[in-house]
Amino acid sequence: MIVSSTEVQNNFGKYLMLAAKEEIIITRNGIEFARLQSMEGKLEPILQESIVKETAEPYHFKGRKASYEEFLELTRDDEVNRYEYIDGKIYLLASPTTRHQYAVTEMLVSFHQWFRGEKCTPFVAPFDIHLKRPNFDDPSVVQPDLMVICNLDNHLDERDYYTGVPSLVAEVLSRSTQSNDLVKKLDLYMTTGVNEYWIVNPFNKAVTIYGFKNNEVNNIKTYKHSETALSFLFEGLSVELERIFRP
CATH class of the missing domain: 3.40.1620 (YefM-like fold)
Incomplete structure (x- = not known):
């Protein structure tokens, strides 16, 4: 084709x-x-x-591959910049735009209300998630815009950092990161145990939801305009698109 x-x-x-x-x-x-x-x-x-x-500018990045230890050393004392480490390469994340943050905030409100009293908890970036691919020596480290964690208490280290895998991850597309969100992160989440991935596109006001099973795409659905996005994983979890996209 x-x-x-x-x-x-x-x-x-x-x-x-x-x-x-x-x-x-x-x-x-x-x-x-x-x-x-x-x-x-x-x-x-x-x-x-x-x-x-x-149409997508590349990530702002350091320009070279690095080991996991080098990434940890770089980011250990940097409290200003946000970094991700994907498949052996460091990326310096650009500051998010207003419409990006608007979508994240509105989604967090909807998620927080739905998960109140449940065993799962929604979180937003900056929050490091370490994901280990099969047959890779080093993990990748990402900061999803929004995530739902259902095994928090069992995966906290001695410094109170989360070491598990979120059940659901959402990324809001930006001009500087959309190529990674659409391709690299889709594959990363699919192959490391994430169950559901939401790609939120503020440019065409659409949400695509991927359901993963056995490291493959099991379900996929795109919602547009005035529709309501529905989770595959959490029955009843929904988000009205008209609420999350800035007029």
Whole structure:
């Protein structure tokens, strides 16, 4: 199947699922520049770095790969900047925009109200999450915009830092981070035990929810405009899109 990069950007989840059945050829200005395909029964995007390269600026980063120990040393005493460490590379996160924070705040309110009195607790960034891929020596360290943790008491170290895996993670797209959120983090969350991933797009006012099972995409649904996003994992958890996107 051959589709334009604009079409893939607007319907990434749809084409990720289709890639399990056939190779997706992505074009820009009529020229083939990327592929999305399934490898050995597992969905993996095969890209020239990013499907959304034409509209997404890269992460602000240190410009080199680093060991996990180097990442910890860099971030240990830095209380100003926010960093992530994904597959051996350090990223310095840019300051979020107003519409980004508006969406995060409104989602947190909805999540907090729904989970009140339940065993699970919603948290927001900055909050380091260490995720270990199978067959990787070092973990990746990310700061999801919003997450739901259901095993908090059993996964706190002696310094009161969380060491487990969230049940649900949400990322609100930014121009500087959307390529990682759509591709790298999708694969990272899928393969490290996260059960559900929400991608919140304030540019086209849509929410795509992925359900994961056995390190694969099990469910996917995109909500737009005035619809209400519904969780696969937590029956009854919902968010009205008109509330989370700034007018």
